[in-house]
Amino acid sequence: MSTRTLIRNGILVTASDTFEADLLITAGKIEQIGIGLTPDDQTEVIDASGCYVIPGGIDPHTHLDMPFGGTVTADDFATGTQAAAFGGTTTIIDFCLTQKGRPLSESLQEWHNKARGKAVIDYGFHLMIGEMNDQVLEELPQIIEEEGVSSFKVFMAYKNQFQADDGILFQTLQKAKEYGALVMVHAENGDVIDLLVKQALAEGRTAPIYHALTRPSMLEGEATGRAARLAALADSQLYVVHVTCAEAVEQIARMRELGYRIWGETCPQYLTLEQSIMDQPDFEGAKYVWSPPLREKGHQEALWNALKSGQLQTIGSDHCSFNFTGQKDLGRQDFSKIPNGGPVIEDRVSILYSEGVAKGRISLNQWVDLCSTRASKLFGLFPQKGTLAVGTDADIVIFDPSITRVISAETHHMNVDYSAFEGMQVQGCPVTVLCRGEYVIRNRQFVGASGAGEYVKRSKYDAQEPLPSRKQLSAMAALNGGRS
Numbered sequence: 001m002s003t004r005t006l007i008r009n010g011i012l013v014t015a016s017d018t019f020e021a022d023l024l025i026t027a028g029k030i031e032q033i034g035i036g037l038t039p040d041d042q043t044e045v046i047d048a049s050g051c052y053v054i055p056g057g058i059d060p061h062t063h064l065d066m067p068f069g070g071t072v073t074a075d076d077f078a079t080g081t082q083a084a085a086f087g088g089t090t091t092i093i094d095f096c097l098t099q100k101g102r103p104l105s106e107s108l109q110e111w112h113n114k115a116r117g118k119a120v121i122d123y124g125f126h127l128m129i130g131e132m133n134d135q136v137l138e139e140l141p142q143i144i145e146e147e148g149v150s151s152f153k154v155f156m157a158y159k160n161q162f163q164a165d166d167g168i169l170f171q172t173l174q175k176a177k178e179y180g181a182l183v184m185v186h187a188e189n190g191d192v193i194d195l196l197v198k199q200a201l202a203e204g205r206t207a208p209i210y211h212a213l214t215r216p217s218m219l220e221g222e223a224t225g226r227a228a229r230l231a232a233l234a235d236s237q238l239y240v241v242h243v244t245c246a247e248a249v250e251q252i253a254r255m256r257e258l259g260y261r262i263w264g265e266t267c268p269q270y271l272t273l274e275q276s277i278m279d280q281p282d283f284e285g286a287k288y289v290w291s292p293p294l295r296e297k298g299h300q301e302a303l304w305n306a307l308k309s310g311q312l313q314t315i316g317s318d319h320c321s322f323n324f325t326g327q328k329d330l331g332r333q334d335f336s337k338i339p340n341g342g343p344v345i346e347d348r349v350s351i352l353y354s355e356g357v358a359k360g361r362i363s364l365n366q367w368v369d370l371c372s373t374r375a376s377k378l379f380g381l382f383p384q385k386g387t388l389a390v391g392t393d394a395d396i397v398i399f400d401p402s403i404t405r406v407i408s409a410e411t412h413h414m415n416v417d418y419s420a421f422e423g424m425q426v427q428g429c430p431v432t433v434l435c436r437g438e439y440v441i442r443n444r445q446f447v448g449a450s451g452a453g454e455y456v457k458r459s460k461y462d463a464q465e466p467l468p469s470r471k472q473l474s475a476m477a478a479l480n481g482g483r484s
């Protein structure tokens with residue numbers, strides 16, 4: 001590909017603006033945006049007539065090449081990032097799991113080894129925190145400064161596997177405030193869920209639907225509220241992953257209204273699929289076993305409303321793919337042994353456009369913000385990524401809103417034997433995808449290269465977010481005679 005590329009005749013869409021313009025790329029960066037830009041003999045021209053030109057998607061929530069439940073996810077960094085690129089994503093942030101007693105740096109190195117030489121788009125890592133001791137405390141500043149890992153995940157679920165207690169969560173929040181990191185939380189009450197699962201199995205209730213029935217939305221709401229209040233007590237910042245239900249939305253919205261720095265993510269599956277699909281015969285419901293589980297249809301309206309109003313700010317895929325045959329069927333006689341997760345990375349951007357923009361639920365600009373810009377700001381990638389501006393990485397998607405396609409395992413590019421959205425018709429499709437100015441997808445064909453994706457070191461959590469801290473609110477209240 002030429003070192004200079006001109007995208008002409010497209011409609012540029014960012015989180016704040018929509019306008020017709022040309023865009024010139026030089027050496028992997030956006031050099032110029034304007035009307036009627038003229039190419040020279042060394043410039044390749046891409047005609048984007050009838051298409052939206054948007055910043056490459058940033059998926060803040062993926063699990064590639066991850067061990068879980070006695071098996072390993074079906075997609076590694078080669079197949080997973082290729083599928084992401086087909087879907088209009090140019091950067092992922094994957095979750096690095098850790099083990100108690102093992103240096104954090106060793107776990108990060110393991111994840112670097114998984115990705116290096118395989119990823120076709122750019123990537124970063126979040127780091128799981130499962131314990132808090134002198135060794136962890138000593139490593140955290142170095143992990144942030146030298147590795148560029150500025151987000152840490154704490155599980156409130158998966159008892160006896162990943163789950164940390166409230167003390168560890170609170171200490172992580174305190175250190176995140178001190179060091180400039182963002183704490184991510186899987187918010188479910190793992191202790192109560194563990195008890196409900198044991199009770200269900202003792203009563204012979206083993207089918208996939210009981211995965212959902214033993215993880216009720218009330219327990220997600222309770223854990224979300226508890227985590228948010230611990231973040232408030234620590235005067236820290238919290239990001240709640242994969243929000244599924246009205247109860248969790250309510251907790252996030254309430255704390256944000258009080259001025260606390262609480263952020264929320266949801267996923268395409270929770271916006272479009274409902275709990276009843278898990279009650280299919282012949283173990284088919286196992287395809288839809290996620291944690292938290294799918295909810296009853298009424299929760300979808302709460303999620304869409306939260307996206308539109310800004311109470312939820314990002315869309316992750318929570319891509320965690322397991323084959324139906326040979327992996328999901330590990331739990332055929334016991335729902336608690338079904339590997340949790342599903343294939344979503346390829347369809348995240350298109351589903352949100354089709355179900356959101358095309359159906360009038362969100363605007364074009366909100367779509368870009370939810371799929372790219374807000375994640376780039378929260379996770380220390382902005383302005384290098386997540387927008388269209390002079391000097392930024394030329395991570396660009398040409399998206400044709402006129403294309404209609406049907407999602408199917410027969411045509412997707414994920415390394416998994418089923419689609420969670422089989423038969424769903426979506427409006428709009430990425431046709432060409434560039435990462436740092438290089439083609440990864442060209443006219444809906446993969447032309448990228450294994451290992452072309454680069455590890456991206458991320459900056460610290462930006463303390464200049466629009467929400468004031470609790471201390472700022474108190475100061476404002478004092479200035480106003482006690483009225484905030």
